[in-house]
Each structure stands twice: as C-alpha cells, then as structure tokens.
Amino acid sequence: MSNIPVELKYAKSHEWARVNDDGSVTVGISDTAQDQLGDMVFIEVPEVGQTVTAEEACAVVESVKAASDVYAPLGGEVVEVNEGLADSPEAVNNDAYGEGWIFRLEPADAGELGALMDADAYEVFLASEDH
Amino acid sequence: MANKTPLYDEHVADGGKLVDFAGWDMPINYGSQLEEHRQVRTDAGMFDVSHMTVVDLTGDRTREFLRYLLANNVDRLKDSGKALYSCMLNESGGVIDDLIVYFLQDNFFRMVVNAGTHDKDIAWLEKQAAAFDVAVTERPELAMIAVQGPNAREKALPLLSDAARAAASELKPFFGAFDGDWFIARTGYTGEDGFEIVLPASEAVTFWQNLRAAGVKPTGLGARDTLRLEAGMNLYGADMDESTSPLEAALGWTVAWEPPERDFIGRAALEQQRQAGTTQKLVGLLLEGKGVLRNHQKVVAEGAGEGEITSGSFSPTLQRAIAFARVPKATGDTCQVDIRGKLLTARVVKPPFVRNGEAQIEL
16 A cells, blocks of 8 residues: 655645754655656756745656656755765655655745645545545 | 456556556556566566557458558568568558558468557558458457567467477568467567567467466566667657658658559659658657656757657666657757757767667767
8 A cells, every 4th residue: 555654744746745853844755656657767856045935846757657747845945955866766766755855945934834734634635536 | 448458357467557558458567667678678578469450461462452552562571471561651651550561371461550540540451452352351359469578489489389389489580470370470569589479369368377477577568668769669659640751750761662663552742752852850869968858849950940759768778868859851960859948968869779688879
C-alpha cells in the first residue's frame, strides 16, 4: 500500500513538506507520485535564493515517461536544493521521503502549512482520486 | 470497453501497469521501464504485441497487388519467408501506415500492421485489393509475442516444438517460417536479435509462462518505445503520418524507385517531391547537456528555421536524451531545443543510436 509518513504534510499536487527543527521546510514528492511517474531520469531543482509562492511550479521531475511540475507547497525562499539528484535522480523513486528530497524552503508564512493535508487526509484524498 | 489480448491476465499477475493503447489495455511497464529496457539490451525480454494486426493476403495476383500497394518493392522478396519493411502510401504520398510483409508463396503473403491504424488500414487494403481479386483476411485468433535480446533466441528455441525449433534455428535475419499455425520470424523493433512469434491465442499463455520460466522478462510498451528509438526505428503517428511522405521521415531507403515502370500508389506525388526537393528532413538529436528531449518540443536551427521533435526520450543505454526531429533541410551539425523556455544545444546525429547493445554514435 501507499507509504505516507504521519509526520509530514501533503499537497493535492502530491508534494510532501517536512518542518525541520530550525523552522525550514523540506519538500519532495510523495511515494504515490513517484510510483505513478515511474523511473526518474532528470530532476530540475530550483535556484537557491529563489523566492516562490504557494502552488508555484518551481521544480520539474522527469521520468522516462513524462515531465511533471513540482509545486511549492507554501511560499518562501529556497535555501537549499538537493544537488545529489543531478547524478542520482532515481533517489526520488527509491527514497521519496529521504534521499529523494528536492529543495528546502525558509517559509514566508508558516501559517500556510495549515492549508496542507495531514497523512490521514492525504490517504483519503488518494482514494478519492482513484475513482 | 477496451480490447484485451489473450495475455491480459498474465500482465495483471505480473504487476503490469495497464494503460489504454489504441483501444487496447496494454502494460506500459511491470515496475521499472529502465530495468526492462536494460534486460532487453543485455539478456532477453518479451513483449505482448498481440494488439497488432496480422492480415493474410491470398489470391493468384497477390504479388502484383502488393507491387502496386507498397512503396517498397515486393519483388525484392525471392525466397519464401523473407520479410520486407515498407510504407503504404496514399495518392499524395502520405504514409497511411508502415508495416512488415512476409512472402510465403506467390498466392500468399502475410502482413503485420499497427494497432492504432487498424480500421483505416483494413478499409484501404480491402478497397485496393478488390481490383486484384485478393482476399484480405484478418487473423484475430492469433496472438503475437516478441522475444528480444542477445539471449532471446537461445532462451526461446528450446520452448518450441521440434519442427518449429528446427525451422527457427536456421532462420536468417528478416526471415520467418511456419510450423502449423505458429509463425516464427527473426524480426523485431528493438535493435537486438530475437524472434517475433505469431501463435494461436489459445497457446499464448502457456508459451508466455514457459518463456518467463526460462528467464525471459516481461517488458512493457514503455521500454518498447525507448528501445525502438535507440534503434533508430520510426513510430507511426509520431515520426510520420498521412501528412508526411517517407522522404520527410528518413524512410527514403524504403522507397523502391527501380524499376521506373513499376506504378505504386503515391509514386507520382513522391517523384514530384523528389524533383522539387523536400524542405524538411527527419534527423537524430543528442542533447549535449542534462535534460530530457520530448515529443513536440520546438527545435531552432540557426539560419535554417524551426522544427519539432517527433519522438524524444531519455536513452537508458546512452544515459543521455535522444530524439528524432523534423527540421529544415538546411539544418547543420547542431541545433537548439526549447525545453521549458530554455534553449539547449543538441547535436544532429545519424540514427541508429544503439545496435546490439552498443552505442553507434559518439557521446
């Protein structure tokens, strides 16, 4: 079944967000998303220092099948990107919530996290999308 | 309701991700397209291609009919079992479909055409065949399995009947042979050695299971597409269609101009195009840096104009993005591809990119 860690927040566009101890937010795509997209071959990460708004397309994951936008789950400044994905895009497939993280944000308004789904809500959302 | 091949339950059992392909529920992959691709390049994989249309053409004037129907010349087929790749053109030289035709006897040829063009192909064949008293018979009771890869023949041969094995082991490339209702051809769409096997639908599941037990891995349509692209083989509907002639699709080699007195459908239009000169050509592209080339991306050829990618993907063998693109005739050695608003440099190369597991271009 779907791997949906309870400590993360989820967007309807299938990104996950992890709030770190320092208040920054790490972003990736969910296990369900990587599974649907298939083998990753190229990840276009945002620029460090780039300012993004919630739901803005700011990265691209390319599988053998297709290119898909990754949307910022909340607004803020990109403070770090996963440089390792340049050589190992498959990390998104193999470890979507760990090595496969895509970028880290310093949120402009942490209150925007409230608009995201928790694990239970995301699971219900996935079930509803199946129909 | 989508059509299902006789192997549908096998695909489900193998964890295949089923997608609609030309009205058929077909596996796009069974987990990892990259792994399946690698399997075919290094060992052996099998494809369910039962959705493709097998058509038998019979009648005393079948050869004469095909001489008129196809842009390639069936008179190149002198030995029984020999296959020919050809385009079937309309009067204006546009490609109705590309196909393989096998010469069996002078009154019996077998043709395999694409699934996506089934209806118009059959309508066209029947329309054109009438004047030659040639019977056009579809064979939906037959399944088709392609077994491809450097070890494909070695793994498939022991699973055939004695008679089929005897015939199949002697086959030269691009030949096929019958054993009863089984037809085994040394052809494929991957750039690797192997067989395409037409067999009764009722025997397909057992044969598929036997192949799997012999270590031949199920391979989906996703890998089929990256394999054929690496192999430099066109895909109908992407790289050519009724709006393009073979001359604009890098298929000039399949047009038999000689003998000049052979009249075939589309010949007049092609002759005219050849004299006037084509304005576009289909070329191979290799992206210089990171990224992925995709169908319909815009190509900019400095000083020559613009073109478009017709088939683009990531090449698992080369670990680089590759494509076919239709570009202005004057396009030189490099061009730019518009990937999400950025112009990235690509090198113009001559396909195939990969044959028999080996890169055919300099990286």
